Amino acid sequence: MRVLITGGGTGGHLYPALTVAGILRKKDPDGEILFVGSRDGLEKKVVPAQGYPFWEITTARWPRRFSLDLFSFSLALGKGYLEGLRIIRKFRPQVVFATGGYVSVPVALAAATLKVPLFLHEQNSVPGLANVFLAHWAEAVFTTFPISPKSIPAKKLVHTGLPVREKVLKVTRDQGVRYFELDPKLPTVLVTGGSRGAQRINEVMLEVYQTITRQKTPLSRIQFIHLTGRDNYSSFCQKIGERGIEQGKIGKLIVRPYLEEMEYALAAADLVISRAGAATLSELLVRGLPSILIPYPYAAENHQHYNALFLKEKKAAVVISEKYLTPEVLLRKMEKILLNPSLREEMGSQAKKLAKPDAGEKIVEFLMRSRF
Template identity: 40%
Template sequence: MGQQGIDRVVITGGGTGGHIYPGLAVAKELKNQIPGVKLLYVGAKDGMEKEIVPGAGFDFEGITVGGLERRLSIKNIQTFYKLAKGFVEARSILKNFKPDVVMGTGGYVSFPVVQAAARRKIPTLIHEQNAFPGLANRMLAKRVDRVCISYGEAVPYFHKRAKIDVTGLPVRDEILTMGRQEALDFFDLKKDKLTLLVVGGSRGARSINRAVKRIIQWVAGESSKQLILITGKLDYQEVIQENREFLNSENIRIYSYLDRMEYGLAAADLVVSRAGATFLSELTARGVPGILIPYPHAADNHQEFNARSLEKHGAAKVVLDSQLKDDMLLRDVKELLNPEILNKMAENSRMAGKPRALDAIIGIILEMLN
């Protein structure tokens, strides 16, 4: 309990939406559950979080941060200077704000903040989204009080003294509550057809968008299948031009971007997508099976680790980006768009999911506050 009986919590993480949005979900729920709680989000001065966090209605302070290259380089010398400066700034923020708990959600910015908090004996926890933990969280695990993880497969990568809770990754309420019929109405699709959702990401995935061309041709001629394709903004015009003859099919819906993914997941019987942790947590929270194509250039190949975890549970099939040639993706889609197979995979997806992840993390924070 902080000054004048008010709880004070710092949340830190950044660099990608996968680190930022789980932290914001926690902040929002803490605000709902603790009257008068004081929340501060600490991110990188030049990170995307400096716009996203204030836009979500939370106080933000930035520190200097830089990412390490895993080889000797001039950039690493500059990064060590930035890290030292970031530590000083983090200590100053903690001294002034006086938090009762500090939570890190990953990314380079979380390291100096959580490390400084641990040195000041402030209760600390970190959350790791991926099946293969990021460098910052691996380094912090032995210093913090609690480690929350999304995948049980991540346990061996942490220090043996780490106190680990497999909580899952928080998902938005809308993901859980959206109804199938409302979602189908949103896309003007039929409830008696199997729905395939293909997502390339907000910027796009050219390899997926090219491989899906044969799927568009097939679905357009089917009486029991329909397709929602989210191309990403970069590839949208190219996809539209290449598939002009199918755009008027009642079975085909093509969009550059979908900012309400709850509609897509509620409508889908099968999803083709990359394997980012946030999207997979939403996928399994809804109990939707997937064909997962890990982004091949992700740090530490963490997307393949995520995808293999769901494949092991029978909730997904993994196709590597290098395998997207000929009609392999079409063959896999045809094989899995079968009601009996989908029902079994959907059950496995639900069992792998943790729709109450946010409640679990909030429970740990409340325990630390009390």
């Protein structure tokens, strides 16, 4: 089976696509998979490293208001569309799978023109502009969260969940604890703002760590894995030293800029403090992890707020709006969860109920049934 996969720009669009590709490769070892993406996106580096052929295409970000950007976007879209037609005619895919974002639009339009079955995946609670636009030609739109049929016809929506990497499902807690040399008897908190980090979360957590080292909270024996983001790492480490935050005054504090082996951090964690991107939340759910979510306030269509709200309504997470985020507020939420094992267990159980660990398998079943 020949499958063309498009989408990227960010990890949220790319990694679910790679998970689907991995399952396709296992089920059909003789099949062919081609990734198509932008020249400057994350996919250009990551996809070839995973052993898949990658072809570049002209892309442009979708303008969100009327301006001169609309003209340049139209030119780029037209060029990308023509490139997409050439790619599809050359590769002759039996199905096209697009994971959303502006990167996927030219190829998906070309697939529709040439009558190649098109399938989409929408990561967020609020559909993005690209998927709303492309849904008209799609056979189905797979979703991470239940989505209202207001923007996409109900007959096309399939609630599969978001494909999660196999490693996230397989690493045990013992393996995670050993990886970071943690004490298995003490609770561990994972703090992450994604690959780029979250400056506001970093700032507030510095205050939290300082409060802990001053013995002004019962959390003095808690262990922390803090991922600052690559851009914030050096300044964060400098501020730790300046504020007198020392290992001997806190259970354990592990600070990293980023972690390729995220599965070990998730396996070791008892509580996660993070943004509310769909990929992150899907990994928390399959691991059954309670969380304190601080949605990124400038996400398109405010989708992180709605992603987080879904978990909150199901009692799997606590949500703090960034405008109300202070060290005092965060500490109170942390103490409530960390000092109450039964609450942690209940939140984790609710998270597990929402998980869709077989999302990738379900999507691949649809794709393989659609071959012509």
